[in-house]
Amino acid sequence: MAKEIEFKNFKKSFGQKAVHEDISFSVEKGECLGLLGGSGAGKSVILKSLIGLMKPDSGSIFLEGQDITLLNEDEMVEIRKQVAYVFQNGALFDSMTVFDNLAYPLREHTTLTESEIEKRVHDLLNEFNLATDDLLYPGELSGGMQKRVGMARSIILGPEVVLYDEPTAGLDPFNIRRIQEMILAMKAKGVTSIFVTHDMPSAFACCDRIALLRKGRIVHVESVEKLKQNDTGMINDFVNGMTA
Amino acid sequence: MTLTYRFISLIGGSSLLFKETVRQIFRGKYEWNATFYQIYAVGVASFPVVMVTTMSIGMVMALQFGIGLAKFGGSLYIPKIVSLSVIKEFGPVFASIMVAARVGSGMTSEIGSMVVTEQVNAIQALGTSPIKKIVVPRVVGLFIALPVLCVAANILGVLGGFIVGVHDLGLDPMFYYQKIFETLKVSDYLSGFGKTFFFALMISVFACYYGLNVKVGTKEVGYATTKSVVTSCIAIMIGDYFLTKLFWLFEVWI
């Protein structure tokens, strides 16, 4: 079966608060799905559930046809090596330098030598426009820089699926462009991805389809082609600030 | 009701955490660097506090007993009483209490902050185990460092008693010195020292439990830190009673 992501009747609540009533959608292999929704709509919860940081109350999440909600922690480790989650705020290890943050997945999961790791890390830092910052600590970086380091760390193992949680929020236009190029480059390599964002130019540049999350459901899914052609419909209303 | 619930979830949660910690110690490659760092952070950094506390305890006890026993002409028992109580109780217990306050609180707040800033999630998301990365080095580090601190605490407590005995109570130094070694048995020493292994586990497991159970917000980190220290201190006190009884039964049995 082709690698793909599928949410089926996914439900999640925190205490009394039902965040997700009934989420069903799927992503094809190699596709980039944009996920839109207001703040607090539960976009991060969806992505975190996909790598097992949260468990749904009911429903299933299929990855390559396998229901990952049935896996235990040890089995999830294998999934997490292939599915990268780009944290909204970077989530860098603040006791380590930028270099060590990036080296962490390589040291844990590969048998590369230190000099190979060094090369890999520096190459990636270059791509992310962070070449001279390798010896700084996360606390010494700006929010946007932390985000880029976080993204670099997530994809350093060459994952098959990448979940981007607002990777362009808070960045300047130049770096937004760079992130877009990175996402497109990953896509060109055949990576499947979900791209959570409020940044419409980026979503239009990178995504194949866009899904709208509202009141605990996926209310609409539309291809980017179509969205570009006509400016009516639910997704455009959301984008233009007509609805929340 | 909520108190009972919290007590049960504490016991259940920390037991599960301990079980998983032991499992993770023997899985994959062991984190020696992180463990050595913890031993250093716990052991070396807590040394002055433990030193001052236990030395003061030894001195105060010698003074109190000196005044009390002098009335009955019992000053000659001071070396025995002071050294024995330091080695069997005050050295191990006070060292552990100080470490719970100093190190346990630090562990909880550090881990709590890591949860809030999603670093714990990141460890997990990158396919590694937060228990192995965070909990194991701390539990093992304290398991090694606290008994060592206890040895130092015992020596300094006895030394404190010695100083006061000789300086303030006018006991002969040679006499005091000989009495210490005449009256103390290895089993006395071990019954105090042995407790610190248990105390080390209580402090570190509770500290990690409370830290990892922080959900949101830095305010909660403060609460968790307080709870961690209070719980560890109470556990040390109550645990002390049962461990003393256990060791006592053991001694009788042997």
Ligand SMILES: Nc1ncnc2c1ncn2[C@@H]1O[C@H](COP(=O)(O)OP(=O)(O)OP(=O)(O)O)[C@@H](O)[C@H]1O
């Ligand atoms: N660990 C948690 N405990 C309790 N409630 C949570 C937790 N995580 C998320 N929530 C709740 O779930 C809802 C969705 O949160 P989520 O972080 O997924 O929003 P989001 O769509 O990513 O928003 P944003 O665009 O602001 O990042 C929020 O109302 C939040 O209060």
Ligand SMILES: [Mg+2]
């Ligand atoms: Mg979010």
